[in-house]
Structures are given as C-alpha cells and as structure tokens.
Amino acid sequence: MKLAHIGIAVKSLEASVPVFEKIFGVTASDKEFVEEQKVNVRKIHLENCDIELLEGTDDDSPISKFTEKRGEGIHHVSFGVKGMQDLLNSIKADGIRLINETPVTGADDMLVAFLHPKSTNGVLMELTEEKK
Ligand code: ZN
16 A cells, blocks of 8 residues: 545635645646546646645535635545455454445546545545556
C-alpha cells in the first residue's frame, strides 16, 4: 500500500490551482468532472504522491457540504491498494466501518472506496486501485 494522494476541498479551483502550481512549480492536470461525487478535480502531480484539488459542482456534492460546514482544507487521504474488494471485506469483518462496501468509479477512472472517518480517528481515508 502506498500514499496515492491528498484530497483538498476548495471553493474555487480557479482561485486555488495557481497557488499550488506556484508552490510546486508544476502545471495541474486538466479539469475532470467526477459524476459520482459531483466534483471537479485537478491534480498536482508530485514525485511520490499527488495533491487532488476538489471543487463541488452542486450543493449536495459531498465536497460542497464539507466546505460549507468546515471550510476549505484537507478532505481525505488516499492510499493505492491491490485487491481492494478482498481488503474491504477483510477490514469490514474486523469491524471497520465502510462508506463504500464495493468500489465506485472516481477520478482518472480509478476504483475508489471510502472508509468511515468514525472508524479512522476522524480522518476520511480513501482506497484506490486501477481498474483491471
Ligand atoms: Zn481522492
């Protein structure tokens, strides 16, 4: 398992992306709309992980709700895994609460599943795996 990316909830990609591009000296990926979460995503590719900037596109997007309630900031930490369904089954059997019991499609057409922050000390954790 490795750190894949850190998801940061922002109110405006237009305002936030240039800041991260300046800090890291890179150009962000093109904007991608993720239907499942109603978010626009742009990624800052770094050597060992990415920063995923997330902007809600609708009031009932989880990201819009997050920024409304808690303001902008770190939304989730994402880990790349292999054999995600087996891992989800196994940690669920160990009593870890899951938001997604089976993976859904996220950014970059990757499989993603979220663990419930009540089980992980308040940190929203995402698992990602390439589709086969
Ligand atoms: Zn993510």
